[in-house]
Amino acid sequence: MNITFRQIRYFIAVAEARSVSAGSTAVGISQSAVTDAIRTLEFETGVKLFYRHPKGVTLTREGHKFLRHARSIIGAVADLAGGVGHEQATATGSVRIGVTPVVTGYFLSDILSRFRRMFPQITVTIVEDKRDYIEHLLVGGEIDLAVLIVSNLVQTAAIDYEVLLRSDCRAWLAPWHPLSEVDVLSLSDLENEPVIALALDEMEGLIEGIWSKFSHPPQIAYRTSSMEGVRSLVGTGAGITILPQLVYRPWSLDGDRIIAKRPREALPTVDIGVAWRRLTRHSEPATLFMEAVQEQRR
Template structure:
């Protein structure tokens, strides 16, 4: 027997509230109906979706993976219904977005453009700030969702995440740099070079971890919060830089070429994702934004 949309709705409600009783109350149905739906859904999928504990329920790893698909299916069904509604039936309401500085320039613009095209009647407000402050706003209910680096989340117990991309660190070099011609580049090779370090809030913690991997004090030539400054400094030979691949562009603002190379060794990765408050029901506008972000990433990954 295949799962039903109703079972998906019940599953998502329980995942968001962390409780069968709260989900049943929100859905205006009996707890037994929710429990029975979850039982049949787990049997149909052949996996355990929730861990049961004294405080309620939390999704298992498989449950978290299935939650992404369930949200996407429900958003797609909603979109299909709206496609045949009268013009006045388009999705309306508000969407309060949060975004960190790095994500504003490299991730949010495309997502926001696609969302606005799909939902022109939704009023969107975006707040740019540090990851720490966005977490505060999410937990306080002042934001629906935030697009941010999730690798260094501080309050994982209170927040739900949907990973959109995983970006490895790579070495940025000026054109003609000797390391660019080597078959393999190691951290010991990089340790000999002057470093240009990006200190934006959302990746500063990962940068500290990265520098500690050198095993000795690195030769830092410049610290900056500007990615464009890093590009210009690297391109003109002031030093090299290790940065997540998601911000790599082959040219500086002045038009100088920048090379990018892999480095052997255990380098950190940056996870980019959407974050929202755990246990808080998502609005339809937030669901649509998440579904559009998922579809956007799926197309980029092909």
């Protein structure tokens, strides 16, 4: 297989911009060169990476898998270019990190992978629980740091944080839903639709807050703590949902397609961040972990 680093960079740019023209602008290369690179990648891998449509491109299921590997490659090369020196490689100790379920599933793995490559002698212990309990552990000094949804923090007088990712919300629909042809949805278009509620990591509260803009609550058709359950139900037309773009995937496990539409209204964002107890003096491993997640954000 003959794949170059340059082709991988172009692929990531197009995937993130959802457009060949915007991706070529992002990397400062002609559109034809980016198009040739994508075609070469598809030939070399033997799979279709993008669906082409008049408004741009969308990743296929295989494209999503390739994107994850591509980002890992870019991260590894960045580590080498940054010169992972002797001092980093020999740093020792341990750090305890609190996380919430959505963070574990959609944000944590790349951070941990990069940190372990940089600091193989530091032991990372992950504690996963609900947001309120992670806050309790953080304030009590039982964990060093937390990576969680910081837009929902309660004990803000005792906790400092830095936002790492801000994710907009989208309406998820089956591709054959009557509203799938509408370019920009209004929440009023969805008011009488059956809703699939995700009871995970306070996402249900987010949806209820959005629907509180109306005079009556949403018609909850199903309530589940399974993200894949939400995808399957939406993909088979059992209802719609509103969730952050962070957790969007265009396929259910059974292969049912899901589309995400941007609502016309300004909706609350879901902010993922790293948090710590205020006025805490961090250990060296905790400081190095914070630096790693900040670099990941950049």
